[in-house]
Amino acid sequence: MFDGLREKFSTILKRLTGIAVMTDSLLCELTSETKKSLIDADVNREIAEELINKIAEKVKGKSIPNGLSPGDFFVFSLYEEVKDLLGESEELILKGKPSPVMISGLNGSGKTTTCGKISRFLKENGKSVLLVPCDLKRAAAVEQLRILAQRAGVDFFEPEGYTDPVRVASKGLKFAKSKAYDVAIFDTAGRLHIDKELLKELNKIYNEIEPSEHLLVLDAMTGQEAVRIAAEFKKVVPITGLVFTKVDTDAKGGAILSVRKISGRPIKFLGTGERLDDLEKFFPDRIAKRLLSFGDIEGIFERFAKAVDEKKIKEMEEKVKKADFTLDDLLEHITLLKSMGGLRKILPLLPGSGIPKEEMVLLAEENIKKTEAIILSMTKKERANPDIIDGSRRLRIAKGSGTNVADVNRVLKSYKNLKKIMKRFKKINMLNLTGG
Ligand SMILES: Nc1nc2c(ncn2[C@@H]2O[C@H](COP(=O)(O)OP(=O)(O)O)[C@@H](O)[C@H]2O)c(=O)[nH]1
Ligand SMILES: [Mg+2]
Numbered sequence: 001m002f003d004g005l006r007e008k009f010s011t012i013l014k015r016l017t018g019i020a021v022m023t024d025s026l027l028c029e030l031t032s033e034t035k036k037s038l039i040d041a042d043v044n045r046e047i048a049e050e051l052i053n054k055i056a057e058k059v060k061g062k063s064i065p066n067g068l069s070p071g072d073f074f075v076f077s078l079y080e081e082v083k084d085l086l087g088e089s090e091e092l093i094l095k096g097k098p099s100p101v102m103i104s105g106l107n108g109s110g111k112t113t114t115c116g117k118i119s120r121f122l123k124e125n126g127k128s129v130l131l132v133p134c135d136l137k138r139a140a141a142v143e144q145l146r147i148l149a150q151r152a153g154v155d156f157f158e159p160e161g162y163t164d165p166v167r168v169a170s171k172g173l174k175f176a177k178s179k180a181y182d183v184a185i186f187d188t189a190g191r192l193h194i195d196k197e198l199l200k201e202l203n204k205i206y207n208e209i210e211p212s213e214h215l216l217v218l219d220a221m222t223g224q225e226a227v228r229i230a231a232e233f234k235k236v237v238p239i240t241g242l243v244f245t246k247v248d249t250d251a252k253g254g255a256i257l258s259v260r261k262i263s264g265r266p267i268k269f270l271g272t273g274e275r276l277d278d279l280e281k282f283f284p285d286r287i288a289k290r291l292l293s294f295g296d297i298e299g300i301f302e303r304f305a306k307a308v309d310e311k312k313i314k315e316m317e318e319k320v321k322k323a324d325f326t327l328d329d330l331l332e333h334i335t336l337l338k339s340m341g342g343l344r345k346i347l348p349l350l351p352g353s354g355i356p357k358e359e360m361v362l363l364a365e366e367n368i369k370k371t372e373a374i375i376l377s378m379t380k381k382e383r384a385n386p387d388i389i390d391g392s393r394r395l396r397i398a399k400g401s402g403t404n405v406a407d408v409n410r411v412l413k414s415y416k417n418l419k420k421i422m423k424r425f426k427k428i429n430m431l432n433l434t435g436g
Contacts (some may be wrong), residue, residue, distance in 0.1 A: 001220060001253040002291050008037035009078075009292065016071035022059060030074060031056050042223040042254030047261055051081050079288050085257055086284035090266040092118075093240055095212035098130065098176040098184040102209060104202050104237070105217030106229060107190035110245035110271050112141065114217050115187045116148030117271065117279035127182035129154040132172030134165040134205055135189035145187050152276055155181070165189065166204045173209050186211070194229060199236040206237050215268065217243045218259065220251035227255050230263040239263070245271030248278070256287065327383040330415055331375045373401035374411045386412055 012033050019026070031052045038048040058077045064070060092101070101118070105111045112135070119129040131149045135141040136159060149156035157172040169186055176184035186209060191198040206214060216239045218226040226244075233239060242263065244256055247270045260267060272278045375383065377400035382389050389397070394408045401408075 001247045001249065001251045001256075002041075003250060004252055005037055005041040005254070005291060006293065008040070009034070012037070013071050013075065016069070016074065019070055022064065022070035022073070024060065026070075027056060027059055034078070038254065038257070041252040042258075044224065044227060044254075044258035044262060047085070047258045051085060054081050075292055079292050082257065082291060083284045083288040085261055086282075086287055087260045087266050089281065089283045090241065090268060092122075092268060093213045094127075094183060098173070098181040099213070100173060100176075100209040100211040101183055101185045102188065102206060102211040102214040103185060103217060103243075104188045104214065104233070105190055106194070106219070107192050109190065109217045109219040109222075110243075111135075111190060111217045112144050112148065112187050113274065114215070114243050114245060114269070114271060114279075115145060115185050116152050116276055118215075118269070119149065119154040119183075119185055120152035120276045121279055122183050123152060123154050128180075130157055130172065130176045130179070130181045130184045131155070132157040132169060132176070132184055132186045133159055134169050134172075134186050136163050136165055136168065137189055141187075141189070148276070157184075165201060166208050169205045170208050184209075194232045199233070202233075202237050211240075213240045214238060215241050215243050216265075217245060217271075218255070220244050220246045220253065220256060221249055223252060223255050224258070225255075227259050227262050230259055230265070234263055234265070239265050241266050241268040243267070243269045243271060244282075248272045253291070327375050327378065327386055327415055328380075330418070331372065331383075370401070370403055370407055371411055374398075374403055374408055377401040386415065 012030060016026075016030075034055070035048050035052045038051065039045055043051075055074070055077045058080075059070075059074060062073075064073045068076070093099075094101075103111050103115050103118075115131055119131055122129050129152075131145055131154060133142045133145045133156075135145075142159060146156050157168075157175055159168045162168050162171070165188065172186065173184060186205065188202060188205060189198070214237065216230060216233050218229060220226065222229070230239070230242065242259060242265050244259075244267055247253070247256070256267070259265075267282045270280045270282055272280055374397060377397045378386075378389070382393065382397075389408075389412065394405050394412075398405045398408045
């Protein structure tokens with residue numbers, strides 16, 4: 001997936017090599033070509049236009065952060081917007097015992113295979129699963145699910161000659177309740193095209209089992225059609241999430257970029273092959289990276305983070321000089337240190353080996369989560385003025401951060417010491433930290 005798009009993007013960006021300034025006309029050319037590539041790859045036209053406008057807004061007339069080229073900046077902006085378009089990564093909604101999960105979609109989209117994959121995924125996460133076949137038109141469909149259940153090592157509900165899918169759904173749910181399964185997954189019948197009968201049947205099953213999650217399975221190969229199917233289904237049966245299958249094929253991939261925005265429903269899983277473990281949880285940043293993998297996206301991130309960090313470090317320096325180093329600053333300091341990767345690497349470089357052991361401990365990797373949680377449990381007022389943190393506040397902070405009062409005391413004491421030390425240093429050359 002995305003092969004065509006990647007290739008086109010890469011051609012567009014090659015022209016930017018060695019160009020130091022992003023002019024308006026260049027940006028205009030870039031955005032119009034990018035838009036065309038997106039539309040060619042099945043991205044919905046309006047969505048492509050919106051995306052391009054946002055990128056242009058981001059890039060136009062902005063000073064490019066130090067260390068980044070116009071090309072880097074363009075790719076970075078594209079990455080951010082694509083990620084945004086894809087929404088958040090969301091968990092499967094499981095509610096009740098069992099949590100009913102309904103799977104629907106057109107014929108051949110990969111419903112039954114997905115039922116097997118999700119049951120395996122849930123089983124690996126310690127859940128007991130019952131698979132219920134509600135596609136009873138073809139004996140082969142029932143058999144397919146039975147075999148998948150066996151392979152995934154989960155239980156299968158025998159339809160025992162029933163031909164009414166609503167009946168089987170209801171019986172399956174009752175059975176799952178009586179045996180206290182964690183999850184019951186209902187495989188449903190598809191059609192070649194959306195038709196009223198199908199939607200009516202799905203609606204009946206939906207009302208019968210009231211699923212906590214109803215996943216619509218979409219075939220990435222069908223392109224824009226997938227987006228239309230999602231819209232049509234949604235009109236009749238409530239959908240909680242989407243699964244995109246066959247992303248391992250040479251599907252253009254544009255549909256995946258459009259469907260979240262148009263359907264308003266999150267993509268929860270991707271099908272990446274025919275085997276049971278060819279299922280990926282959906283992470284927008286991974287998809288965006290996959291799409292832009294022609295460019296050195298990780299390198300761009302690093303350079304970007306560094307440019308931003310340098311600015312922050314300068315601000316921090318100012319604060320330290322003025323000695324108005326608040327607990328908020330300490331928190332930021334910690335985040336910054338973490339983002340610079342490997343505290344162990346950085347700690348020895350900290351200005352002045354004069355920092356006592358105790359304060360080093362505060363910043364040590366093992367304790368950093370605790371320190372962070374404690375500061376985050378303080379109110380804004382408390383962070384700006386720790387002197388007001390009395391005994392009852394300490395208790396509240398300890399509870400809020402899942403630590404104890406002794407931990408809170410240690411953070412406060414260390415902070416005070418750090419502040420004193422920083423005052424003494426006057427100027428701390430934090431910039432040295434990032435050089436290298
Ligand atoms: N390459 C690939 N094939 C898939 C994927 N998911 C399903 N398939 C194949 O698509 C075909 C239809 O799948 P099936 O689950 O029976 O679809 P259903 O009619 O919606 O139940 C089968 O040959 C599957 O092996 C996937 O993620 N990647
Ligand atoms: Mg099927």
